[in-house]
Structure formats: C-alpha cells, structure tokens
Amino acid sequence: MSKLIPTPGQTVGPFYGYALPFNKDNELLAPGSAGSIRLQGTVYDGAGDAIPDAILEIWQPDAEGKVVQRTGSLVRDGYTFTGWGRAAVGHSGVFTFTTVNPGPTEAGAAPFISVAVFARGLMNRLFTRIYLPENEEALAADPLLSSLDPERRSTLIARRDADGGLTWDLRLQGGNETVFLDFERVESASQ
Amino acid sequence: MLLDANAGHYQDDDELVPAAEPHAAHAPSDAAVETQADLSAEIEAIGEAYARALKDGAPPETQPRLDFAPYRSSILRHPTKSLHHADPETIELYSPAFGHQDVHALESDLTIQHNGEPQGERIIVQGKVLDGDGRPVAGQLVEIWQANAAGRYIHKRDQHPAPLDPNFTGVGRCITGPDGSYRFTTIKPGAYPWKNHLNAWRPAHIHFSMFGTDFTQRIVTQMYFPGDQLFPLDPIYQSIVDQDARDRLVAKYDHELTSPEWALGYNWDIVLSGSKRTWTENEAFGDAGDEE
Numbered sequence: 085m086s087k088l089i090p091t092p093g094q095t096v097g098p099f100y101g102y103a104l105p106f107n108k109d110n111e112l113l114a115p116g117s118a119g120s121i122r123l124q125g126t127v128y129d130g131a132g133d134a135i136p137d138a139i140l141e142i143w144q145p146d147a148e149g150k151v152v153q154r155t156g157s158l159v160r161d162g163y164t165f166t167g168w169g170r171a172a173v174g175h176s177g178v179f180t181f182t183t184v185n186p187g188p189t190e191a192g193a194a195p196f197i198s199v200a201v202f203a204r205g206l207m208n209r210l211f212t213r214i215y216l217p218e219n220e221e222a223l224a225a226d227p228l229l230s231s232l233d234p235e236r237r238s239t240l241i242a243r244r245d246a247d248g249g250l251t252w253d254l255r256l257q258g259g260n261e262t263v264f265l266d267f268e269r270v271e272s273a274s275q
Numbered sequence: 276m277l278l279d280a281n282a283g284h285y286q287d288d289d290e291l292v293p294a295a296e297p298h299a300a301h302a303p304s305d306a307a308v309e310t311q312a313d314l315s316a317e318i319e320a321i322g323e324a325y326a327r328a329l330k331d332g333a334p335p336e337t338q339p340r341l342d343f344a345p346y347r348s349s350i351l352r353h354p355t356k357s358l359h360h361a362d363p364e365t366i367e368l369y370s371p372a373f374g375h376q377d378v379h380a381l382e383s384d385l386t387i388q389h390n391g392e393p394q395g396e397r398i399i400v401q402g403k404v405l406d407g408d409g410r411p412v413a414g415q416l417v418e419i420w421q422a423n424a425a426g427r428y429i430h431k432r433d434q435h436p437a438p439l440d441p442n443f444t445g446v447g448r449c450i451t452g453p454d455g456s457y458r459f460t461t462i463k464p465g466a467y468p469w470k471n472h473l474n475a476w477r478p479a480h481i482h483f484s485m486f487g488t489d490f491t492q493r494i495v496t497q498m499y500f501p502g503d504q505l506f507p508l509d510p511i512y513q514s515i516v517d518q519d520a521r522d523r524l525v526a527k528y529d530h531e532l533t534s535p536e537w538a539l540g541y542n543w544d545i546v547l548s549g550s551k552r553t554w555t556e557n558e559a560f561g562d563a564g565d566e567e
C-alpha cells in the first residue's frame with residue numbers, strides 16, 4: 085500500500101473546556117478503591133508560570149502490565165479499568181488522575197504511562213512518558229531513558245509521594261523542559 | 276459552585292456561562308496594539324524563507340511549526356529542544372478502545388440536542404479516518420466542537436459579542452464505521468475574532484479530535500471550509516507553512532453529499548501517521564472496540 089501523507093495537527097485552542105472533559109474523565113478507577121493512586125502535577129510554560137489551559141491524556145497498562153482493550157472510558161461503570169483518562173488542568177495549572185501503578189509489560193521492563201498533552205498556544209500535541217521511580221535497574225536498562233543525559237532523563241521520572249501517589253510536572257519550555265517524543269522514523273520536519 | 280481548586284475536571288458547568296457584558300468586550304483592548312499588517316509581514320517572511328528552503332532541496336513540511344511566533348501564545352509554549360526520537364513501545368502501539376457503550380448514536384447530530392432548530396446553515400460533514408498506509412481506522416472515537424453560526428462558543432471565556440443560540444451547543448461525537456467513516460450533521464460555524472492582534476479573526480473551523488490504532492497516532496486538529504478569505508491572515512492556519520499541507524485541513528464541498536432541501540455536504544478525510552504495530556491478518560480490521 086502506498087504511504088499517505090498525514091493530516092496536520094492544530095492547536096486545541098482555548099475553547100475545548102465544554103467539549104473534551106466528561107464526567108469521571110480523570111478517574112481510571114474510583115478514588116479510594118483498592119490499588120488506586122493519585123497522579124498529579126502542574127503544567128508550566130517557558131516563563132515558569134503554571135498554565136490554566138492545557139489538557140492531558142494518559143494511556144497505560146494495568147497493574148499486571150497488561151494492555152487493556154476494554155470500552156467504557158467515556159461512560160465509566162466504576163469497576164472496569166480501561167487504561168485511558170483525560171484531565172484538563174485547573175486554574176492553577178494542576179491536573180489530577182486516579183489510576184494504578186502500571187506494571188511492566190515485559191519481565192524486567194521499566195513501567196511507564198504514555199502521555200499526550202494539548203494546550204492553547206501549543207501548535208500540535210506532544211507525547212511524553214511518566215516512569216515510576218522504583219526499580220533503578222529497569223530504569224537504567226530502558227532504551228529511551230538510557231539515550232538521554234541524566235538531567236533530561238529526570239524530567240520523565242515521577243516522584244513517589246508519602247501517600248503512595250505520584251507527582252510529575254510538565255514543562256513545555258525552559259531549563260528543565262520535559263523530554264517530548266517523536267515516533268516517526270523519518271526526520272520530523274516540524275521543527 | 277464550591278470546588279477543590281485542584282479539581283480541574285469539574286470545568287463543565289463552570290464553562291457554560293454566557294458572558295454577562297457583551298459590549299464591554301467590543302472595544303479593542305489596549306494590549307492588542309499590533310496590527311494585522313504587522314502580523315501579515317511576519318507570516319509572509321516565514322513563508323518566503325520556507326519557499327527558499329524548498330527550492331534549495333529541503334523536504335516539504337507536513338505539520339505545523341511548534342515555534343511559530345505570529346501566534347503569540349505559542350512563544351512560551353513550544354519546546355525549544357528538538358523532539359527526542361523514540362521507538363514506540365508496548366502501550367504506545369495500542370490505543371484505548373471505544374465503542375457504542377461510550378457514544379450514543381444521536382451525538383453525531385448537533386442540530387437535535389435541544390428543543391428547537393439551531394440558527395444557521397445546516398451542513399453534513401462526512402469522511403474517513405485512515406492510517407498512513409490507507410487502512411481504515413474502524414471503531415474509533417471522533418470528537419468535534421465548534422462555534423455557532425454567529426461565531427460564538429458556549430464557553431465563558433468567549434467574550435465575542437455575538438449571540439448565543441439556545442438550540443446549539445456545538446459538541447459532537449461518533450464512533451467510526453468498519454470502513455473508517457464518520458458523519459456529523461451540524462451548522463456551519465461562523466468566523467470569530469480573537470485577541471492575538473488588533474482585528475484578528477479565525478477562519479470558520481470545526482475542531483476535530485481523533486484516535487488511531489496506536490496511541491502515537493493521536494491527533495487534534497481543525498477542519499476549514501473551502502475558499503475562506505481569512506486563510507492568509509490567520510496565524511494558526513499559517514503555522515503550517517506548506518500549502519499542500521494546509522490544503523489537507525480544508526474540506527471539499529460535495530454536491531453528491533448535499534441532501535436535497537435539507538443540508539449542504541462537505542467531505543473531509545483524515546490521514547493519521549503510520550501504524551508502527553506489526554499487523555496480523557485478524558487485527559487489521561479493528562478487533563479492538565465494541566465487544567460488549
């Protein structure tokens with residue numbers, strides 16, 4: 085089959101707030117249920133200011149490392165873990181998800197959560213990853229992390245909170261700018 | 276409403292508040308002293324530099340530039356380091372599954388969500404979601420949102436003094452068919468002003484959000500209407516510097532799709548980036564999705 089040229093992306097703009105969020109969008113499982121953790125963070129711009137108009141999506145395996153293919157993310161029944169969620173940041177730039185610690189998808193692999201970020205002023209969505217901070221050995225062997233210098237690498241690793249939750253901030257620009265990923269094999273012309 | 280300030284997901288009600296003082300917003304703000312001519316000169320200079328690069332053998336660009344200063348809000352919101360190449364792994368090679376449990380069939384008709392008929396020009400927007408190899412993306416979620424016929428969003432931050440339409444919300448969803456097809460009935464959105472510079476207007480557009488078979492194909496974009504006079508003036512449309520690439524966001528008027536004495540038809544296909552997964556015969560037509 086011939087390779088088609090992909091359609092360009094565009095900014096999500098300022099007015100997604102009445103369209104993309106939905107009830108329990110950020111609750112991959114019910115808060116307080118067994119195994120649930122809070123994943124939270126703040127989205128910052130290049131001036132170090134929190135931005136109030138970004139929206140994030142996470143997509144992750146379950147606690148056993150299985151990729152889930154179950155419907156029901158938009159109308160959650162309260163017990164089916166679908167692996168996907170969406171959270172618009174609040175006025176202070178903070179987002180929150182209720183989810184589980186992802187398991188390793190293969191023995192010895194470093195577990196991570198895949199992230200897509202959209203914002204007013206961001207021309208196209210960006211992809212990144214949130215790694216769990218535990219299992220130094222797996223993190224050291226991870227193909228992506230080991231291809232980054234230590235300073236940049238740390239932008240992809242969450243902090244473990246005292247209550248078992250995860251904190252991970254996202255910086256669109258600046259000194260400790262988050263590492264964003266390009267999955268296309270051809271050199272991207274978008275920069 | 277009383278909310279934890281961190282609970283960003285409770286925005287729904289919060290955003291559905293019409294602006295109380297439509298006329299206050301009408302006077303151009305002092306901050307917007309830059310004129311369209313200033314902006315157009317910047318856009319033109321970037322376009323000329325791109326044309327020269329093309330002539331010198333640079334490959335055509337297919338996506339918007341993340342660093343596109345004429346859209347002022349992008350200045351502090353684009354990564355300055357180049358994107359890091361990564362091979363997609365495990366979870367990234369799959370997408371969340373959506374199905375008819377998630378989306379009601381009536382959600383694809385934006386003209387029947389209230390008691391009365393919305394104002395404006397009724398349209399049908401139809402097309403296919405394909406991956407980079409031309410494979411239809413079946414059973415996946417498509418979401419749209421848009422301004423009403425007067426160019427006004429139901430969003431409290433939209434201060435444009437154009438009328439709200441009590442019969443139009445401007446939000447739709449559907450699940451693609453086995454052939455990757457989607458179809459919405461809606462109202463042609465109006466152009467609207469914004470505060471990027473003095474006299475900035477967005478060409479009429481519908482926001483689209485799509486998933487592929489791999490999470491790496493996730494896309495949010497905007498569909499435009501053919502022949503819009505605002506195209507050369509709009510920093511968002513122009514952030515895609517290649518004309519062929521821009522054209523991929525413009526729907527085609529389709530008289531065959533036009534429904535007699537009912538609605539005008541527009542056709543627009545979306546091509547996602549290539550799937551990186553190794554496809555088996557059984558997988559190729561969307562086994563993920565609606566099993567329930």
Ligand SMILES: [Fe+2]
Binds near residue numbers: 097
């Ligand atoms: Fe818009």
